[in-house]
Amino acid sequence: MSGVTVDRVPPLFGSCPLAESILEAFLASSSLRFGRQRSQIETAFVLRRGVAALMVATVSTPFTAEPPTADRRAEVRLLAEMQSVQPSGELWVGLHVELRPGWHTYWTNPGDSGEPVRIDWKLPPGIVTGDIVWPAPHRLPNPPFMDFGYENEVLLLIPIRTADLRRTASVTLEADLRLLVCKDICVPERSTVAITLPVSRIPQKRSDVEPLFAAARRRVPRAPPVSWRLRAQARDRTVIMTIDTEQPPHAIEFFPLRPLEIRHAAPQPVRRSPAAVSLTLEIDERRREPLSHLSGVLVIDQEHSVTVDVPVLAERPR
């Protein structure tokens, strides 16, 4: 897949430019799974080269998925936030996953086992997709280990950019999915999802999915509040992450973006004081090098989480 880079992510937080630029920075700095790293600026978008062609309008329902079978543990749909795509513009789509009770799927760092969803897009010319914008994960204990992901329901937001579709009546976005769902056993569920959207200059929100998209946005980690000062200090085989703030959050949990840095299953003792809260994070027992950077998500609750990207100050020799 060649990479002509696109420099901007379509607005996620609408009227908040600060959140936009920070989200962009987060997307640019997020890395993929081990062994498949891409350069920072390629991360947000990958443009598929193709010869522009007229698309024949296809008649279809707004979204389709593999027909459910009795065995399926996850229902997956591709949803578009808007009723149409602009000839040149941006749009958010979402992969809506509904899981049977007891089954879960995984975050970008799945933890000690598991695998995040794999999406193979089939797109017409003029359409570019970006990386998934992951909602804050949950802990999925697996004693003595720990995974990270989602139960019940999750909407994975994906940015789409269109270019030069003036002469196109409609476009179909299709994706082959591989979604690992686990309970006591693991099943890699394959499905194909597709959505056909008319091309129109005037974007209108789909009211039926508006609540879903709004809820998904609330679950996406944001930049830390300006009133916070986040710092990380190495100490023995731990990293002490401290937030200096006048109103320290109550419960907090840290989720590392990459494996082999912080031990996933380790408890994270919290110490709270009037103007600070600190978490003690254990270095993964297999890691040999010191950890120089702490990257991940700090979750206060499902709708309040922040991205963390701070250097780890080396321990001063004693």
Place this chain on the structure above:
Amino acid sequence: MKIRFFAFVLALTSCGAPDTFAGAARVGDAAPGFTATDSNGRTHRLSDYKGKLVVLEWHNRECPYTRKHYESGNMQKLQKEWTGKGVVWLTVISSAPGEQGYVTASEENAHLEKMHAAPTAALLDPKGDVGRLYGARTTPHMFLIDTNGTLIYNGAIDDRPTSDPSDINGATNYVMAALQEAVSGKPVATATTQPYGCNVKYARGTS
């Protein structure tokens, strides 16, 4: 007083799952010694194999990621090639009774034959002792121990963390690379990677 109690409760509740820490098998350290019984009732100790290279392969015959490497013949090919060169290859099954992948000795022997697998032995670890000792997280999860008993590889079988057999061709096989480096006296370039697969099915509800 109230605040301290509240903070204590907060600290507890923010801890997540109880810490039931597994052992540390860190590359560069001595590989943890173990004793285990194989599917033929024979006892194996890691110390029996000093002077030999030892591969440990965590296994669950029903896990899609294990099946990827077995239905393609990929794992068996490695086993044959390297046991043929004097490497000790130990398949380890740490699934607890009642969990996926648990097998009796005779079931395992039948499975080995059916799959034309060629490990030196298949160790039955239903209590998960060896698994926990090594911090075995997934099936497959691979370890390589050198002739001095030092752990020189801990991680994934290859660099394509999927359950798709079509991802085997073209993947970098970390275990093969580590074995080749070890036999030629070179340091292992990629010594620790994140393993991928299904979680090892330790007994639930206990640590």
